[in-house]
């Protein structure tokens with residue numbers, strides 16, 4: 001059906017083993033031109049799903065000693081014939097073997113093309129193919145666990161259930177429209193009304209899970225801001241448990257943005273230390289201040305740091321006035337020293353957490369509070385097993401939800417059933433969009449363009 005593709009599936013660099021993979025009708029023929037099994041068996045006579053020791057030759061030139069996995073379709077990753085050459089790792093040998101396969105008739109695979117074939121040949125739906133990529137890019141246990149559920153088919157199956165419910169409604173509507181005498185004005189039977197309400201609820205729950213899913217997958221951008229010298233960089237270092245940012249007693253030490261990721265109970269927290277915000281004539285520092293102010297807007301969460309050992313200053317107020325009360329946690333630092341600060345004027349901040357960055361006081365409590373803050377308002381783990389992490393799924397499900405709402409409105413207004421037809425089709429189409437049963441080349445190009453080569 002397709003031509004035969006080949007790629008190096010292991011990362012570039014020196015490693016114990018490198019894998020060069022081939023998929024397509026000519027895989028076996030091409031292998032037979034380059035592989036000599038120790039057993040002296042001809043490639044055509046090898047048993048499927050076996051691994052075979054031998055050597056790769058380019059003509060009479062020995063390229064490497066290898067193990068070859070020999071897998072005949074359709075029980076393979078792509079459903080096509082697959083050959084995996086396990087050679088010695090390193091830049092050169094994998095490249096040479098790949099070149100040899102290309103010379104013997106394979107074509108170099110595009111990014112994600114093996115997985116794209118698994119999709120096109122029906123072994124995976126699009127949500128599962130997307131999960132493969134998410135697993136590779138996954139940065140925390142939790143995000144990988146969500147992706148593994150998706151690869152297992154959890155989302156695919158749920159979409160299948162919703163489609164079936166809509167199809168039942170569509171079938172009924174079609175019968176009634178085809179045989180008007182059967183009672184075109186009768187209300188929709190209760191079980192079919194339930195179907196519509198269930199699809200509405202389920203799509204709504206999935207859509208609502210996206211914010212959490214996105215957070216688990218992409219992380220929460222958390223800016224540490226405040227006037228100079230309050231201890232922002234000290235706080236970053238303490239959380240990271242390493243001397244990442246320069247700390248001095250001089251106000252205006254940090255000038256550029258410093259970004260590091262930590263794993264906060266499964267959520268990647270992207271911590272950004274910023275330049276202290278103040279009015280200054282220093283050209284470089286000013287650029288830093290501008291970046292800090294931008295981040296107050298862009299960040300998902302702002303940690304507003306103040307120095308408890310000093311009285312409130314105009315500069316604290318200036319930063320405070322720029323804050324967005326919806327996404328700020330106050331950090332009262334330097335509690336190891338005598339308290340001089342009055343927090344009352346800083347009334348945009350709903351919650352204050354007391355710490356000492358240099359004495360490591362209150363840090364784990366602060367992390368607990370940040371975690372609580374992040375997951376508050378989110379769907380709880382126990383009640384919500386399916387979490388979507390992909391904006392493509394969210395947009396399609398929003399169309400589903402809208403279509404079902406339209407159908408319910410048609411029913412509530414007592415309008416004729418044929419007015420439901422367009423929305424029923426839209427509900428089905430949008431669900432099929434999630435799983436990729438309806439897709440375009442452009443969409444597939446978009447989905448697979450983020451893959452690694454050889455995947």
Ligand SMILES: Nc1nc2c(c(=O)[nH]1)N(C=O)[C@@H](CNc1ccc(C(=O)N[C@@H](CCC(=O)O)C(=O)O)cc1)CN2
Nearest residue numbers: 009019021069071074075076077078079084123132455
């Ligand atoms: N060497 C190697 N390791 C690998 C992969 C690979 O392609 N090659 N994988 C690539 O991602 C992952 C494993 N995923 C796989 C998924 C499906 C099939 C497969 O052959 N499925 C067939 C047959 C299953 C069976 O034997 O019952 C099928 O579903 O029909 C293989 C690997 C991770 N490790």
Ligand SMILES: Nc1nc2c(ncn2[C@@H]2O[C@H](COP(=O)(O)OP(=O)(O)OP(=O)(O)O)[C@@H](O)[C@H]2O)c(=O)[nH]1
Nearest residue numbers: 228229230231232233234252253254276356357358
């Ligand atoms: N006593 C005490 N000193 C602290 C604490 N946290 C920070 N400091 C001191 O405060 C000074 C400034 O710390 P930094 O972490 O550089 O402050 P900053 O907010 O990053 O400053 P800029 O980068 O200039 O905006 C340093 O001398 C730190 O040692 C604390 O909890 N207690």
Ligand SMILES: [Mg+2]
Nearest residue numbers: 232233253254
């Ligand atoms: Mg600093």
